[in-house]
Amino acid sequence: MNAPLHRELPPSGLDPVRALDQVTRQWDSDILRQLTDYIAIPAKSPGFDPDWAAHGHIDTVLRNAAAWVEAQKVEGLALEVVRLPGRTPVLFFEVAATRAAAADAQTVLMYGHLDKQPEFSGWRADLGPWTPKYEDGKLYGRGAADDGYAVYASVAAVQALKVQNVAHPRIVGLIETSEESGSRDLLPYIDALRTRLGDVGLVICLDSGAGNYEQLWLTTSLRGMAAGTLKVQVLTEGIHSGDASGLVPSSFRIMRQVLDRLEDSQTGRLLPEIFHCDIPAERLAQARATAAILGDEVYKRFPWAHYDCGGATAFALPTTTDPVQALINRTWTPTLSVTGAEGLPALQDAGNVLRPYTAFKLSLRLPPLVDAAQAVQRLKALLEDNAPYQAHVTFEPFSAATGWNAPDTVPWFEQALHRASRAHFDAPCGYIGQGGTIPLMNMLSEGFPKAQMMVCGVLGPRSNAHGPNEFLHVPYAKRLTAAVAEVMAAMP
Numbered sequence: 001m002n003a004p005l006h007r008e009l010p011p012s013g014l015d016p017v018r019a020l021d022q023v024t025r026q027w028d029s030d031i032l033r034q035l036t037d038y039i040a041i042p043a044k045s046p047g048f049d050p051d052w053a054a055h056g057h058i059d060t061v062l063r064n065a066a067a068w069v070e071a072q073k074v075e076g077l078a079l080e081v082v083r084l085p086g087r088t089p090v091l092f093f094e095v096a097a098t099r100a101a102a103a104d105a106q107t108v109l110m111y112g113h114l115d116k117q118p119e120f121s122g123w124r125a126d127l128g129p130w131t132p133k134y135e136d137g138k139l140y141g142r143g144a145a146d147d148g149y150a151v152y153a154s155v156a157a158v159q160a161l162k163v164q165n166v167a168h169p170r171i172v173g174l175i176e177t178s179e180e181s182g183s184r185d186l187l188p189y190i191d192a193l194r195t196r197l198g199d200v201g202l203v204i205c206l207d208s209g210a211g212n213y214e215q216l217w218l219t220t221s222l223r224g225m226a227a228g229t230l231k232v233q234v235l236t237e238g239i240h241s242g243d244a245s246g247l248v249p250s251s252f253r254i255m256r257q258v259l260d261r262l263e264d265s266q267t268g269r270l271l272p273e274i275f276h277c278d279i280p281a282e283r284l285a286q287a288r289a290t291a292a293i294l295g296d297e298v299y300k301r302f303p304w305a306h307y308d309c310g311g312a313t314a315f316a317l318p319t320t321t322d323p324v325q326a327l328i329n330r331t332w333t334p335t336l337s338v339t340g341a342e343g344l345p346a347l348q349d350a351g352n353v354l355r356p357y358t359a360f361k362l363s364l365r366l367p368p369l370v371d372a373a374q375a376v377q378r379l380k381a382l383l384e385d386n387a388p389y390q391a392h393v394t395f396e397p398f399s400a401a402t403g404w405n406a407p408d409t410v411p412w413f414e415q416a417l418h419r420a421s422r423a424h425f426d427a428p429c430g431y432i433g434q435g436g437t438i439p440l441m442n443m444l445s446e447g448f449p450k451a452q453m454m455v456c457g458v459l460g461p462r463s464n465a466h467g468p469n470e471f472l473h474v475p476y477a478k479r480l481t482a483a484v485a486e487v488m489a490a491m492p
Contacts, residue, residue, distance in 0.1 A: 013167070014489040016423035019160040020482040026159070027478050031152045032139065034068055035472065038114075038148045039132035039141030045115035046088060047181030047399070058177045061114045062089055065151045065175065069093060072155055075162055084192060087185040088115070091151065091175035092193060095158055098167045105169040106201025108488055109451075111440055112150020113179035113207060116143035122468035129470075138471040145458050145472035146465040150206035151175045153481040160485040168488055172197055176440075179207070182225070182399035183439040190443060200448040202413070202491055204484055205441060208457035211294050211432045213476045216421035216483050219455035220286060221331055221433040222441055224366035224403030226376045230383055231342075232258065233392040235356035244354045249389045251343070251358040257388050259360075262379070263336045268319060270364075274378050275334040277369040280405065283332065286431040291323035293430060298326045301461035331433030334370070337363045362395075365435060368403035376400045401439040406453050412492055413452040420486035424479040436465075454487055456480065 042049075043057040052058050062081060069079050069091075076096035083089045091114075097105055119129040119142070127133055129142035139145075154173055161168045174193070178185040190197075208219040232251045239248070263270055270276070291298065299318040306315045320326050329335075340361035344350075366375055380395045387393040409417075417429040441455060458477045464470050 014161065014164055014486055016420075016482065016486060018164060019485050020424060020479065022160045022163050023153075023156050023481040023485070024478050026156050027474065027481070030068075031149070031156065032134070032474065034064070034152055035139060035144045035149055036132040036134070036141075037064065039139070039144050040130055042119075042130050043114060043116050043143070043177075044118055045180035046178055046184075048118040052088070058088060058115060061148070062091055062175075062177060065114060066091055069151065069155050072159060074155060074158055077155075077158070082189065082193065084185075084188055087188060088177040090177065090186075090189050091173070092196070093155075093173040094196070095168075095171040097170040106451075106491075107198035108169055108171045108202045108204060108491065109197060109200045109444070109448075110150075110154040110171065110173040111175070111203065111205045111207065112147050112154065112173075113176045113183075114143075114148055114151070115177045115180050116148075117146070117180050117466045120467055124469050127469055134474075137473065137475050139474055140469060140471045142470055145463055145470060147207040147457060149458065149472060149477055153206060153477060153484065154204070156481050157485040157488065160482060161489055166489045169201070169491055170198060171488070179438070179440075182227075182401055182437075184399070186440055187443060190447065194447070200444070200451045202488070203441075203444050203448070203451050203453050203455075204488070205438060205453070205455045206457055206480075206484075207438055208455045209432070209434050209436070209459035209463075210457065210476065211290060211430050211460070212297070213460050213473055215425045215427035215430050216417060216480070217430045217432050217456055218406075218417055219434050219457075220406045220431050221283060221368040222404040222438055222455070223331065223334075223368060223435050224370060224372045224375075224442075225399060225401050225437040226364040226366060226372055226379055226397065227399040228362055228376070228379075228395050228397035229342075229359055230255070230258070230362055230395045231357060231359040231393070232387075233357035234389065235354070238353040238356050241352045241354040248354055249391070251355060251391065254388050254391050254393070255358045255360065258383055258393060259336075261382055268335065270334045270336060272378060272382065275364070275366060275370060275375060277332075277367045279328065279332045279367075283405075283433065284328075287327040287331075287433070288324050290430060290432050291327055295323055296321065297461065298323045303462070303464075327433065330435040332367050334367055335365045335435075337365070339363045365437070366403055368405040368433075370403065372400040372402040401437050402442050403437065404441040404445060406455070407445065407449070407451075410452060412490065413454075413487075416487045416490035417454075419490070420483035423486060424483050454484070456484075 079093040132141040210217040342359040421429040
C-alpha cells in the first residue's frame with residue numbers, strides 16, 4: 001500500500017493523506033539517516049554496561065536525539081536533558097496546547113527509550129548489531145525498533161499536527177535510557193517531573209509490538225518480570241572429573257533439581273500457583289479475535305530450527321499450534337527462560353574437569369496481574385531452601401517489574417484508534433497482549449488511573465528485538481507515526 005485508502009477528513013480535522021505524506025517525507029529525508037547513525041553507537045543499557053557513564057555512548061545518543069528535536073523548531077516546543085545524580089539521563093520535552101484547545105485539557109505523554117540490549121550472537125554474515133543496513137524497507141541493527149525510533153516518530157507526529165494547524169492538547173515527552181535494565185532509574189525521574197507532567201489523559205508508548213504489518217495494533221497487556229542469577233557451588237576449584245565424579249555431585253545436576261521445583265520440564269508449566277493468575281474474560285475474547293486475524297502466523301513467525309530427516313525437512317515445534325492458546329501462552333502464562341550461564345567453559349576450552357559451580361541468569365515472565373515483589377520473594381525461598389547435598393545455592397535478584405493490564409477503553413479513544421487504522425491501513429485496529437515488560441506502564445497506570453494507554457510499536461513478525469538480525473520495518477513505522485498524529489488530534 002502506497003497511500004491510505006480513505007480520503008475523508010475525520011472529526012479531528014486532520015487530513016490523513018497529507019499527514020502520511022508529511023511523515024513519509026520526513027522519514028525518508030531525515031529520520032532514517034538519524035536512526036542509521038543511532039544503530040552504529042553501542043549504547044548498551046547500564047545492566048549490560050556498568051561503565052556506561054565512562055564510555056559515553058548513552059550520552060551520545062541522547063545528545064544526538066536532543067539536537068535533532070531542537071533542530072525541528074516545532075512551534076511551542078521546549079526541550080531539556082534532565083540528570084539526577086548517579087542516574088542515567090532522560091530527555092524531557094513539552095509542547096504547549098494550541099489556543100483552540102481548552103485551557104484545562106488533559107496532557108498527552110509520549111514515551112520511549114534510547115538504551116539498547118547487548119549484541120547477542122547469530123547475526124547474518126553481512127549484518128551486525130552496530131552495523132546498520134537498509135534493505136527491502138527494513139533497517140537492520142540493534143535498537144532502532146526497540147525503540148530508538150520513538151523520539152523521532154513522536155516529534156514527527158507532533159509536526160504533522162502543526163503543519164495542518166490542527167488543535168491539540170498539551171504534549172510532553174519522556175525518553176529514558178535505562179528501560180532495558182528494567183527502567184531502574186525511571187521512577188526517580190517520574191517523581192522529580194511529576195508536577196511538570198500535568199494531568200495525563202493519554203499515554204502514547206511506542207515500545208511495543210504488532211501482530212502484523214497490515215493494521216494498527218493496540219497492546220492490551222504486558223507481562224511482568226522477575227530476573228536474577230541462580231548459582232550452585234559445590235567446590236572451591238575445579239578437579240579432575242575422573243577422580244571426583246560419582247562422589248562429588250555435579251553442580252549442573254543440582255541446578256536441574258533446583259529448577260525442577262519451579263518448572264515442569266516436560267510441559268514448561270511453572271508449578272507454584274503464586275506465579276499464575278486468572279485471565280480476564282475480555283482478554284480471552286480479544287485473543288480469540290486476534291487468533292482469527294493472525295492464524296498460524298502466531299507461531300510460524302519465529303525462526304524455527306530445521307534439519308534434514310530422511311530426505312524431508314523437519315522443524316522444531318512450538319508448545320501449541322492452537323493460535324488462541326499460543327497467544328495466551330505468550331501473554332498470560334508465566335514462563336521461565338535461561339538467558340545466560342557462567343561456570344561453563346567454551347566447548348574448545350572444556351577439559352575433563354568437574355566444575356566448581358554453575359550459574360544461570362534466569363528471566364521469569366509473570367502474568368500481568370501477578371505482583372513482582374511477592375514473586376521474587378517466593379522465588380528466592382523456593383530455589384535456596386533445603387539445597388540438595390547442602391550445596392551453596394543462592395538466588396540474587398536484579399530486576400523485578402509488575403506487569404500491566406490496560407484500563408477500559410473509552411469511546412473516543414476506541415473510535416480514534418479504528419479511524420486511524422482504517423485511514424492508514426484500510427483495516428480496523430487490532431488488540432493484542434505482549435509477552436514483554438515495560439515497567440513504566442504500570443507506574444503510569446497507578447499514577448494516572450484515568451489515562452487512556454496507546455501502547456503500540458513496530459516490533460512485528462520476525463523483527464526479533466534483543467536477538468540477531470533485529471530490524472525496523474520502515475513502511476510500518478511511517479504509517480504508525482501518522483496514526484499517532486491522528487489519535488492525538490482526536491483527543492477531546
